[in-house]
Amino acid sequence: MQPSMTHSVPRQPGWLRAFGLMTLVLFAVGTVLALIVSPPDVNQGDLIRIMYAHVSVVWVGFLAVLMAAVFGMLYLWRSKPVDDVWAVASAEMALVYFALAVFGGMTYSKPTLGVFWDWDARLTLTALAFALLVGYFVVRGLIDDPQQRARVSAVVSIIILASLPFNWMASEWFRSIHPSKSFDVTGGGINDTMAPIFRWILLFNVLVAALIFVYFLLERVRIGRAELKLETEDAAPAAGEVIRV
Amino acid sequence: MTDLLYITTLARKDFLQELRSKAATVATIFFASTVLLILAFALGPSQAALTNAAPGVLWVALAFAGIISAAQSYQNELEEGAFEQLLMYPIPRATIFLGKLLANWLYMTVLGALLLPTTALFFKMDLSNWPWLVLTILFGTLGFALIATFYAALTSNLRARESLLPVLMFPVVVPIMLAAVRATGELTRSGNLGWAFDWLQLLIGFDLVYLVVCTALFHFVTES
Amino acid sequence: MFDSLGHWGWVAIAWAELLIAYGGYLFYLNWRSRRVRDEDEA
Numbered sequence: 001m002q003p004s005m006t007h008s009v010p011r012q013p014g015w016l017r018a019f020g021l022m023t024l025v026l027f028a029v030g031t032v033l034a035l036i037v038s039p040p041d042v043n044q045g046d047l048i049r050i051m052y053a054h055v056s057v058v059w060v061g062f063l064a065v066l067m068a069a070v071f072g073m074l075y076l077w078r079s080k081p082v083d084d085v086w087a088v089a090s091a092e093m094a095l096v097y098f099a100l101a102v103f104g105g106m107t108y109s110k111p112t113l114g115v116f117w118d119w120d121a122r123l124t125l126t127a128l129a130f131a132l133l134v135g136y137f138v139v140r141g142l143i144d145d146p147q148q149r150a151r152v153s154a155v156v157s158i159i160i161l162a163s164l165p166f167n168w169m170a171s172e173w174f175r176s177i178h179p180s181k182s183f184d185v186t187g188g189g190i191n192d193t194m195a196p197i198f199r200w201i202l203l204f205n206v207l208v209a210a211l212i213f214v215y216f217l218l219e220r221v222r223i224g225r226a227e228l229k230l231e232t233e234d235a236a237p238a239a240g241e242v243i244r245v
Numbered sequence: 246m247t248d249l250l251y252i253t254t255l256a257r258k259d260f261l262q263e264l265r266s267k268a269a270t271v272a273t274i275f276f277a278s279t280v281l282l283i284l285a286f287a288l289g290p291s292q293a294a295l296t297n298a299a300p301g302v303l304w305v306a307l308a309f310a311g312i313i314s315a316a317q318s319y320q321n322e323l324e325e326g327a328f329e330q331l332l333m334y335p336i337p338r339a340t341i342f343l344g345k346l347l348a349n350w351l352y353m354t355v356l357g358a359l360l361l362p363t364t365a366l367f368f369k370m371d372l373s374n375w376p377w378l379v380l381t382i383l384f385g386t387l388g389f390a391l392i393a394t395f396y397a398a399l400t401s402n403l404r405a406r407e408s409l410l411p412v413l414m415f416p417v418v419v420p421i422m423l424a425a426v427r428a429t430g431e432l433t434r435s436g437n438l439g440w441a442f443d444w445l446q447l448l449i450g451f452d453l454v455y456l457v458v459c460t461a462l463f464h465f466v467t468e469s
Numbered sequence: 470m471f472d473s474l475g476h477w478g479w480v481a482i483a484w485a486e487l488l489i490a491y492g493g494y495l496f497y498l499n500w501r502s503r504r505v506r507d508e509d510e511a
Contacts, residue, residue, distance in 0.1 A: 012502075027491075031484065035480065035484070045476050046476035046477055046480060047476050047479060047480065049480045049483075050479060050480055050483040053483045053484060053486070053487050054483065057487075076465055092494075096490055096493075096494050099490065100486060100487065100490045103486050104483055104486055104487075107479060107482050107483045107486065108479075108483065110471060110479070111474070111476065111479045128416045128419060129416075131415065131416040132416045132417070135412055135413045135416070138409065138412065138413075139399075139400075139403070139409070139413065142403045142404055142405065142409070143403065148468070151465050151468060152399060152465075152466065154465070155399065155462045155465050155466055156399070156413075158458065158462060159395075159417060159458065159459075159462070162454060162455070162458050163416065163417045163420075166420035166447075166450075166451055166454075167416065167419060167420060169420060169447060170419050170420035170423045170424070173423070173427075174423060212491060216494060216495075216498070219498050219502075220498060220501075223498065223501050223502050223505055226505045226509070227505050227508075230505065230508055230509060
């Protein structure tokens with residue numbers, strides 16, 4: 001059997017490694033800012049620090065859902081397998097970030113509101129988004145044909161994107177009680193009452209979360225492209241070997 | 246305008262098929278009634294509790310019945326291989342979707358027409374605002390039928406489709422369920438028509454958006 | 470059990486969640502990358 005290729009799957013390129021390390025450093029900086037530099041909040045005390053971890057993750061999660069849908073649309077338009085790689089990578093990120101958002105939201109909710117779950121608008125919304133993303137991967141897992149899988153995933157990701165504004169509305173109006181701003185637990189947005197120092201540290205942590213997302217995305221796509229190349233170069237995959245996404 | 250003819254022909258075929266499939270119709274009605282009865286027993290006999298629960302009960306029963314009927318509507322065709330044949334006709338895929346949507350919507354509306362007075366009876370609902378209630382049922386079931394018809398097509402050739410359909414649908418239909426239940430509640434309890442209209446607006450907006458999105462995407466769902 | 474955690478206890482949990490999630494995904498990427506390389510060499 002001839003050697004499958006003269007080039008092996010390339011190692012992580014230098015620039016990507018450097019980017020990853022930089023992101024790690026910035027994550028450390030963000031953590032220090034959140035845990036040490038930030039003063040405690042008037043109302044929530046040191047619990048405000050959870051907000052930095054939690055809100056940043058929620059925002060980037062939504063960004064990831066958007067990217068998954070955009071790449072899905074791209075795939076529907078030009079049917080290039082690599083578009084599906086970008087799409088599923090974004091969706092994986094979205095799944096991770098929304099899982100974090102749900103657990104982080106509960107972690108924030110218990111000490112501040114006394115209960116793990118309280119049907120707060122943002123917590124409800126992140127739970128719905130998480131459920132949608134789980135559905136995305138369940139569907140993917142059930143389709144073997146790569147083109148059909150890519151196509152159906154793209155459709156699902158677009159529906160998910162379309163559903164978010166409505167789910168947000170539903171979550172907001174579910175309780176029809178406006179929680180007091182200073183106890184805006186899962187804080188999807190920056191409160192007007194937030195002092196500048198909190199805002200800046202939050203924005204920094206959002207940036208860090210976004211950079212982590214970008215790094216993970218690039219690395220995941222790099223691996224996905226390699227998998228794609230292997231799939232197309234081996235006309236018949238080795239017995240029993242199917243690369244499943 | 247031949248598209249409209251295709252749509253209505255398909256709709257009529259599907260709708261009649263569902264009605265004639267006596268087993269499915271009877272099962273659906275029986276199932277919805279069971280839901281009503283169980284919940285009446287669980288939440289009653291206090292009038293206040295029943296009246297408060299009434300809107301939710303109505304829509305839960307409708308939702309379950311809607312999912313069953315949507316899944317059925319592809320089932321019959323798939324088994325006969327008729328769906329592939331249908332796809333081979335030189336008509337735009339969108340008309341197939343709209344035809345099935347119309348049939349499912351009609352079916353759910355009929356169910357709603359049956360369930361509304363029944364729920365009102367068991368759960369002591371005030372039906373004086375019935376014209377608006379009818380509108381709520383129409384727009385609410387349309388939204389539900391939209392998602393159900395679309396996802397039923399999507400899952401129709403997947404394994405575990407029966408359990409997959411509700412799993413996929415649920416996070417998407419939460420807003421219509423909420424709006425429909427709230428609107429029904431405002432119309433039958435507090436009489437706050439202004440708020441009921443707000444919820445109706447959400448329903449209509451939902452219906453419009455998904456009508457466009459699902460019709461546009463249906464083509465990709467039926468490729469194989 | 471949860472009542473005995475002070476503010477910093479919860480903060481620590483929140484940050485631990487971050488580390489577990491990010492670390493977990495890094496591990497997954499690593500695993501996947503190794504799998505591709507093994508396939509390539511096969």
